[in-house]
Amino acid sequence: MGKLTEEQRQQRARAGARRKALQAEEDDRHQEEKREQWQREGMYLSREELIAGHPCRGCGEPILDGLGNRPPLLRMTSEERAEYDAEEARYKERHGECRAHRWTVSGSRTQHCGHCCPPPPMGEEQARAIAKILFNHKTDKRHLNDWDLTLTCDHTIRRTQHRDHQRYSTSVVQCPTCGERRGVIEAVLVGPTEDSDGKVQQERLATELRAAKAKLERQRKAAIKTEQRIADIAKELGGTQG
16 A cells, blocks of 8 residues: 555544544433433432442442442552452443443442443532532633634534643534534634733744744754765765766
């Protein structure tokens, strides 16, 4: 197979990005269907049921198993490592195709699947802490960047995200045109959401300029090396002809 052209590489990259976005969209849809099923069938445990030791209504495994937190891998004894490996194999046998996160509760070792197992109810302290964070949260637009997102429906929407993120962190978003959640094929950084004095924009351009100069310097060094190689070959060729 011949070497791909730049255009072919770009086409392959775009096709791969679309496949990945469609898979994320499908996983998100399946998870939403699961949440609706859990609600419809009353599968969520109450706090009282959790404390009373009721098992998970998704997989039937205990949530509070009383085994304590599992020690770090590097500190496990040979017996603990053998037990851990056996539990890993058992978990993968049941949930290896779910493509979901795992969860446990503090003080327990039994792992639960984010796709199959309804999450446990929050404690009062945890609920209060989250409510406090949400109540006090105020987003300063000076700390946000605008991103243009191309979705699997081929619509492009603009979203904001904190400037600390180097990449757009959400793989599925709501499309206002379709009214559906769609996978993100491409996320392009536009720039600061609010930057009245242009300082952030200047910093970003300065970073891009440094990167471009560094790339140019690498290309120059490569060109010099190539020219030297050409000269060496020409000299060698002249010697053999003489």
